[in-house]
Amino acid sequence: MQEEGRDFTGISFDVGQCDVCEREVLTYPAYEGEAEVICCVHCDARVTNGLRTALGEDLPDFGYGLLELQGCGNPECGGGRCSRMADEEAG
Ligand SMILES: [Zn+2]
Numbered sequence: 613m614q615e616e617g618r619d620f621t622g623i624s625f626d627v628g629q630c631d632v633c634e635r636e637v638l639t640y641p642a643y644e645g646e647a648e649v650i651c652c653v654h655c656d657a658r659v660t661n662g663l664r665t666a667l668g669e670d671l672p673d674f675g676y677g678l679l680e681l682q683g684c685g686n687p688e689c690g691g692g693r694c695s696r697m698a699d700e701e702a703g
Pocket of ligand 1: 630632633635637653654655656657686
């Protein structure tokens with residue numbers, strides 16, 4: 613476990629299951645008339661299922677690769693100082 617650069621640790625995010633994206637997504641609160649609704653950050657659809665709070669360190673578990681934190685897989689990368697990405701294709 614690398615400790616440096618994990619600034620998202622301990623920060624909570626609101627997430628939910630987006631029917632449009634068909635995955636768990638980050639959400640943001642919005643107002644629809646007087647009612648507060650939760651919307652998907654990707655497609656702006658209303659999210660009503662699976663709402664929960666996730667911690668920053670949980671985000672990679674459901675597809676939010678924090679690239680600057682994950683680095684490129686090289687243990688010497690240091691998280692963000694290396695320009696390579698893990699899934700970068702040559703060319
Ligand atoms: Zn969505």
